[in-house]
Amino acid sequence: MKTADCDILIVPGLRGSEEEHWQARWASRLPTARLVQQDDWHNPEPGPWRARIVEAVAAATRPVVLIAHSLGVVACVEAAPDFQPGVVRGAVFVALPDVENAPNLPDSVRAFAPLPREPLPFPSLVVASRTDPHCDYARAEDFAYAWGAAIVDAGDSGHINVASGHGPWPEGLMRFAGFMKTL
Known part of the structure; x- marks a missing residue:
């Protein structure tokens, strides 16, 4: 699928995306x-x-591809059962926070627990870091498998945000382009 053929909905996490x-x-x-x-x-x-x-x-007028970061991932996964069947064609989920277990998350984020474990009705890709302070890699991998998602090991990348040095994040854009080719 080409980006011109879909509506790409970008879903930020806590505090939005500067x-x-x-x-x-x-x-x-x-x-x-x-x-x-x-x-x-x-x-x-x-x-x-x-x-x-x-x-x-x-509200989308074309097939939808989701790109979510952090708490936006959790909100998307929780919203998935309410999407009209077949509208969302795929999703890229980056830096899932462990709203159930991470000790350093605010109570407002913990309110999103528990994380759903049902398979998602669309192809998805979870990009997880080995050094994310909000989610152990093994937990991200476990959720990815439960959702039927492919997992990408982002190595030592922190929370894959500006603070961890991922402003433009060209590697992520290349990964997204590769994912789009599979849809």
């Missing part, structure tokens, strides 16, 4: 991409966050 974040950069460079906005990026609530994603998918 201008230097790879998600914001991709949204400005991919013509069919847009960021899914939330009412409150700093005090997330599971119900409203999921509803926004479901609304964005329902």
